[in-house]
Amino acid sequence: xxxxxxxxxxxxxxxxxxxxxxxxxxxxxxxxxxxxxxxxxxxxxxxxxxxxxxxxxxxxxxxxxxxxxxxxxxxxxxxxxxxxxxxxxxxxxxxxxxxxxxxxxxxxxxxxxxxxxxxxxxxxxxxxxxxxxxxxxxxxxxxxxxxxxxxxxxxxxxxxxxxxxxxxxxxxxxxxxxxxxxxxxxxxxxxxxxxxxxxxxxxxxxxxxxxxxxxxxxxxxxxxxxxxxxxxxxxxxxxxxxxxxxxxxxxxxxxxxxxxx
Amino acid sequence: xxxxxxxxxxxxxxxxxxxxxxxxxxxxxxxxxxxxxxxxxxxxxxxxxxxxxxxxxxxxxxxxxxxxxxxxxxxxxxxxxxxxxxxxxxxxxxxxxxxxxxxxxxxxxxxxxxxxxxxxxxxxxxxxxxxxxxxxxxxxxxxxxxxxxxxxxxxxxxxxxxxxxxxxxxxxxxxxxxxxxxxxxxxxxxxxxxxxxxxxxxxxxxxxxxxxxxxxxxxxxxxxxxxxxxxxxxxxxxxxxxxxxxxxxxxxxxxxxxxxxxxxxxxxxxxxxxxxxxxxxxxxxxxxxxxxxxxxxxxxxxxxxxx
Numbered sequence: 109x110x111x112x113x114x115x116x117x118x119x120x121x122x123x124x125x126x127x128x129x130x131x132x133x134x135x136x137x138x139x140x141x142x143x144x145x146x147x148x149x150x151x152x153x154x155x156x157x158x159x160x161x162x163x164x165x166x167x168x169x170x171x172x173x174x175x176x177x178x179x180x181x182x183x184x185x186x187x188x189x190x191x192x193x194x195x196x197x198x199x200x201x202x203x204x205x206x207x208x209x210x211x212x213x214x215x216x217x218x219x220x221x222x223x224x225x226x227x228x229x230x231x232x233x234x235x236x237x238x239x240x241x242x243x244x245x246x247x248x249x250x251x252x253x254x255x256x257x258x259x260x261x262x263x264x265x266x267x268x269x270x271x272x273x274x275x276x277x278x279x280x281x282x283x284x285x286x287x288x289x290x291x292x293x294x295x296x297x298x299x300x301x302x303x304x305x306x307x308x309x310x311x312x313x314x315x316x317x318x319x320x321x322x323x324x325x326x327x328x329x330x331x332x333x334x335x336x337x338x339x340x341x342x343x344x345x346x347x348x349x350x351x352x353x354x355x356x357x358x359x360x361x362x363x364x365x366x367x368x369x
Numbered sequence: 370x371x372x373x374x375x376x377x378x379x380x381x382x383x384x385x386x387x388x389x390x391x392x393x394x395x396x397x398x399x400x401x402x403x404x405x406x407x408x409x410x411x412x413x414x415x416x417x418x419x420x421x422x423x424x425x426x427x428x429x430x431x432x433x434x435x436x437x438x439x440x441x442x443x444x445x446x447x448x449x450x451x452x453x454x455x456x457x458x459x460x461x462x463x464x465x466x467x468x469x470x471x472x473x474x475x476x477x478x479x480x481x482x483x484x485x486x487x488x489x490x491x492x493x494x495x496x497x498x499x500x501x502x503x504x505x506x507x508x509x510x511x512x513x514x515x516x517x518x519x520x521x522x523x524x525x526x527x528x529x530x531x532x533x534x535x536x537x538x539x540x541x542x543x544x545x546x547x548x549x550x551x552x553x554x555x556x557x558x559x560x561x562x563x564x565x566x567x568x569x570x571x572x573x574x575x576x577x578x579x580x581x582x583x584x585x586x587x588x589x590x591x592x593x594x595x596x597x598x599x600x601x602x603x604x605x606x607x608x609x610x611x612x613x614x615x616x617x618x619x620x621x622x623x624x625x626x627x628x629x630x631x632x633x634x635x636x637x638x639x640x641x642x643x644x645x646x647x648x649x650x651x652x653x654x655x656x657x658x659x660x661x662x663x664x665x666x667x668x669x670x671x672x673x674x675x676x
Contacts, residue, residue, distance in 0.1 A: 277601065292640070323619070346619050346638040349638060351619075
């Protein structure tokens with residue numbers, strides 16, 4: 109028989125255990141400080157596209173940010189289940205947001221004009237994040253703000269180079285402006301399978317060699333001083349619009365210092 | 370005396386704690402105790418039976434490039450329909466695998482008796498290839514069913530599209546396995562459905578056929594197009610999934626071999642948005658688009674996982 113006088117401590121212990129179990133799993137959910145950096149490690153000086161063009165990029169810049177690191181949608185913990193129960197979750201569908209309602213572990217909220225040809229890692233700084241499992245990263249490609257507009261010549265992305273196929277040589281340059289429609293300015297589902305923890309560095313890599321997949325440079329028609337322009341009406345611009353927002357143009361990793369590994 | 374007061378206070382507190390826990394438990398879970406009936410119909414909406422254009426005014430759906438379309442087959446196979454609660458409870462429905470031809474109408478898929486009366490927040494169902502044991506709910510042609518079983522097709526749409534002058538047949542067979550989960554209720558936009566006490570709830574698994582022909586998944590302003598499909602019709606005049614592979618999403622060509630343009634001469638680009646797409650051609654795009662067709666009670670979106 110249960111002694112009622114014993115119930116308060118019993119209830120307290122059980123409640124505490126349940127709450128502790130729900131709130132803690134390893135060190136998940138702690139506020140930690142991590143560094144954020146950008147790299148262009150994937151962009152070789154010369155590369156060949158899937159359409160057979162050998163491209164030598166002389167300039168490749170992008171206005172990047174904000175970007176986010178998301179926890180898996182189904183975390184299986186009580187807090188996540190409660191959150192999902194209380195918050196609306198949008199469904200992947202034309203124009204809806206597949207990441208809306210997901211838990212953000214880390215976010216870099218400022219925009220950065222990034223030189224995607226750079227050999228050096230660009231250290232953006234330290235942020236406070238939440239420790240835990242991360243599954244995907246999302247990158248936003250907004251119009252350049254006042255501080256960044258000169259770097260990208262006023263465009264979301266800017267590129268200049270020479271494309272060659274057989275005997276056809278096409279010097280080109282131009283900017284890409286992404287329409288403000290639905291999710292058009294977001295790159296979703298960049299994979300990052302890691303446990304985000306204190307003392308690490310979240311690195312986002314941009315691979316400009318993926319920007320011109322599907323591009324047919326011989327279909328550029330407008331010239332200026334012998335350089336073909338990527339105009340809004342051109343096929344190259346359409347291909348660039350798709351490729352620059354494809355996850356193949358980005359990768360992410362999380363480096364932990366050895367002492368923390 | 371003081372000790373007695375403390376003991377009474379402790380006893381009172383303990384029962385209040387228990388009462389609170391019991392209230393929370395009741396609120397989260399088994400709040401009733403009676404049963405109801407769930408009837409699940411299957412639908413490809415009006416378009417499956419009358420084609421496109423369909424509807425009128427703001428609710429009308431038509432091809433941007435003027436094509437009309439009729440479906441001769443909308444075969445869909447399901448492996449499971451399930452209901453779970455946010456508290457982890459399962460309705461434990463005995464949903465057998467079924468196959469239906471939605472071009473013939475809206476057949477009843479399953480009827481479940483004795484389902485616990487409550488809100489079931491998580492509605493799930495699976496597109497999956499049929500087996501010989503799958504129940505044929507509305508007269509799917511036996512030869513077609515055999516074809517689906519042998520080749521692992523879970524979705525098979527076929528029909529005819531016309532621009533008023535030329536007609537094109539299409540025959541798209543998809544070996545997909547898609548888990549549709551966490552479906553919103555399209556009737557009231559709540560999570561899942563409510564099984565009424567001693568009552569009946571009518572539900573519908575709704576397959577949106579227009580998704581096959583959307584030109585974008587990056588915005589909700591998608592338009593239906595067929596010109597890129599018509600341009601790849603084989604010599605037999607039938608457009609198959611493999612025929613679509615010859616169309617690059619960034620270099621779509623019309624039947625004359627010219628770039629497909631719109632409005633001010635801007636090239637038409639099919640934009641997969643956040644769709645996870647294997648490559649960059651119209652075949653890959655169509656496969657990815659097919660994974661998004663499953664809905665619940667009309668417009669209710671589901672999360673989907675391809676397996």
